[in-house]
Amino acid sequence: MNSLLQIRGLAKRFTRGAYPAVNDIDLDVLPGEIFALLGPSGCGKTTTLRMVAGFERADRGEIRIHDVLVEGGSRTIPPEKRNVGIVFQDYALFPHLSVLKNICFGLKGKPKAEQLKLARAVLQLVGLEASADVMPSTLSGGQQQRVALARTLVAEPDLILMDEPFSSLDPVLRENTRAEVRSLLQRAQMTTILVTHDQEEALSFADRVAVMRDGKIEQVGTPEEVYNCPQTEFVARFLGRTNLIEGVASGCMAETDLGRLRLDRTAWGKVQVSLRPEHLSLIPPDPRAKRPAGQIVDRAFKGHDITYCVRFPNREWIVHTDNRNQFKVGEFALLTALEPAVVLKSEAGAEPAVALGAAD
Amino acid sequence: MPNQSWKPHTAHPPWYFVLPAVFVSCSLGFVFIYLGFRAFSDGPAALWELLWRERTAVLLWNTLRLAFGVMVLTTLISFPLAWLTARTGLARYRVVSLLAILPLAIPGYIMAWALLSLGGDYGIIQRLGGGSFPRITGYWGALLAISLYAFPYLYLNLRSAFLGMDPAQEDAARSLGRGPISVFFTVVLPQCRPAYLAGTLIILLYVLGDFGSVTLMRYETFSQAVFVQYSSLMDRQTASGLALLLMVIAGGLILLEVRLLGRMTLHKVGTGTVKAAGYYSLRPWWWVLVGLFLILVFGSALVAPLFAISFWLIEFPPAGEMPQVWRGLKDSFSVAVPSAFLAGALALPLAYLGVRYPYGRGRALERAAYFGYAMPPLALALAAAAVSLYLLPFLYQTLFLLIVVCSLHFLAEGMGPIRTTLYQASPRLEEAARSLGCNPLTAFFRGTFPLLLKGMAAGIAFVFLSVMKELPITYILSPWGFHPLAVNIWDLTNEGMYAEAAPHALALLVFSLIFIGFLMLREKRI
Structure with a gap:
């Protein structure tokens, strides 16, 4: 399938000589896909989004929408000609216009009757037909959010960009709104790019996720892929808690502190691997096992699961187990891996040749 | 890379x-x-000579003397007024703050007119049978006319500073063992500095640029001299030179202000919200003093000119x-x-x-x-x-x-x-x-x-x-x-x-x- 949005070698810096905000990224977003750009603040995700929208000029690289070059070389198509909709963090509703007029804003040029018909239809879609004539300031945050989305949808853009759209909602409202918006976008088969720093939001909202760091893309994949098979230490850490282990790999096994571990792919020599806390489990100490047991130093009961912190002579491990697995603080236990450990690329990017301070 | x-x-x-x-x-x-060009039109020597004339020194001295006097008088009026209307029970009466701003509507030359027409032969006081009361002119006349018009600029700045202060800082200082007077001098006063400098700058620039009050009061300053050179002697080159000098002094004042302000960052540190400032309570006999102060200020800044206008219109x-x-x-x-x-x-x-x-x-x-x-x-x-x-x-x-x-x-x-x-x-x-x-x-x-x-x-x-x-x-x-x-x-x-x-x-x-x-x-x- 041809990608709807194609980004090649995109780069941008704000001041000469400064570290680039966006540093040579490539991206492809497929039609109808909900795509998340995930990363910590300052990683360049919003700058990328604003370049796609046309609010920032790219220093180099190309952006194509439907195979049309919108940004690249000396060419830049102004935002109003790109047919790209955007939903801002603060919604940017026009405070001097009623909800209905806000929605009609992007329909200028069409006959008045048709404008009203389309606007009413989209208001019904977002469930706000009763609020057509009120001013935006009288609406709640979640309602304002839906008006902003309706205003963008009604203009029938090729692509919708959402810049941290849920971050100004309170947590209770956030989860519901997110689900509503997601089903709306899916029904409209709208290609969407979501920018967020919230890993849970990206994983639950998007079909695919790109994890960004320091202006570069670290990994692209489905939520399951990036969570379960992080390629770098940064991705492993950013998408949730994890245990990082150094070991010596030979083929599909590695020798580590935890004993011999199965690996998700073959590797040789010194490696760093990641094991999610829920991919570990605790078993009672066994005198026949050659491995040392660890002592439970912390235990947090969370209802459906329990998080343990287990201390070994040289480090501590985090373990999520289901609530049937009961150990007390101070007890000793053995760790076992339930899933293969994920081999991470070393920070330098190439061979994992760096001598990591492995345990003796 | x-x-x-x-x-x-x-x-x-x-x-x-x-x-x-x-x-x-x-x-x-x-x-x-172009002003610079005109000033140099007879050569730099002429401008140099102008600068070193004894008369220029006198004008400079008079201007500075007036500026200093206005600064002192406007401070004496604005500071208590701003504090009273921001941090005491007087703040509840908005009419007081309105009265404190209204002098801005009475420009210096109208104040000067009012002051001049009060005293002297055939002045209002004499006509009302008050005997011979000297006419206020010269330095004191100009000082009063300008100060009574311009003090609200400083008052407004100081008042918003008082209102914008985080009262939690004062509470913190009190809880650290300082008395109210010590808190005022160590916490409140230092925070007023940016507002004070900004307000004073506006007033000083006004003193430099005003010629209405000083010419009417026959007090010789830079601006008065520029005006006289221009209008009666038609000496355009001297006028341009003096005007250029006036601009340079104004520029110097602004640079000084920027330098003084640049070193200060006086905002709240931290993210807590600011609660509304509480009111200080004054003892009854203090209110008597406050009343006298208000009568003196509003009497001279508002009542006097309005009375003068009414008197002349009726008579x-x-x-x-x-x-x-x-x-x-x-x-x-x-x-x-x-x-x-x-x-x-x-x-x-x-x-x-x-x-x-x-x-x-x-x-x-x-x-x-x-x-x-x-x-x-x-x-x-x-x-x-x-x-x-x-x-x-x-x-x-x-x-x-x-x-x-x-x-x-x-x-x-x-x-x-x-x-x-x-x-x-x-x-x-x-x-x-x-x-x-x-x-x-x-x-x-x-x-x-x-x-x-x-x-x-x-x-x-x-x-x-x-x-x-x-x-x-x-x-x-x-x-x-x-x-x-x-x-x-x-x-x-x-x-x-x-x-x-x-x-x-x-x-x-x-x-x-x-x-x-x-x-x-x-x-x-x-």
């Missing part, structure tokens, strides 16, 4: 915002340069003078209304550049407006007269030139409220409009401009009010046969025709009192 040295794209403001801003800074810059009904008053009102309007709208139209793009492109050239262009405001109006008017006389003779003595100079000078006043509303309008609004199909200009007018209308209205009203009161610029640049109220008041007072000046003063006061009251209530400054 490879490829790390490319030159980034920078965002450029659209030309239609830049063009008016460039016009403003170019005209002001040109006027300034000498101004039937014969009325045609001139109506003409004066019409002339004042015909300069103030277009100037206000022109200033509003120029202030909008300047404020936009300053707020939306707050770096490099955008900020520099915006600063041009403050440059124009800081230029002593007398010097600006002289320079503009010279430019039009020698370079653009078709503009000389035209209403158009008067309007342009007035709006350039007062641009900064119009920009204040526009900036405030512009800061509240998120740039995302225009971007949303762009993504919904508007070009940049339409996006501005449909997405942002409607939100700026209130600020525009306030800005235009501020400039209107200031141009109505403005004397130096209108005096020097008025076309032949053009007699705005401000000029009439000065002329008649200068001739000693106090009774005839009264209806002109009343006409001006009616407008400025209404506007000041309206604006201050709207801007929530009271």
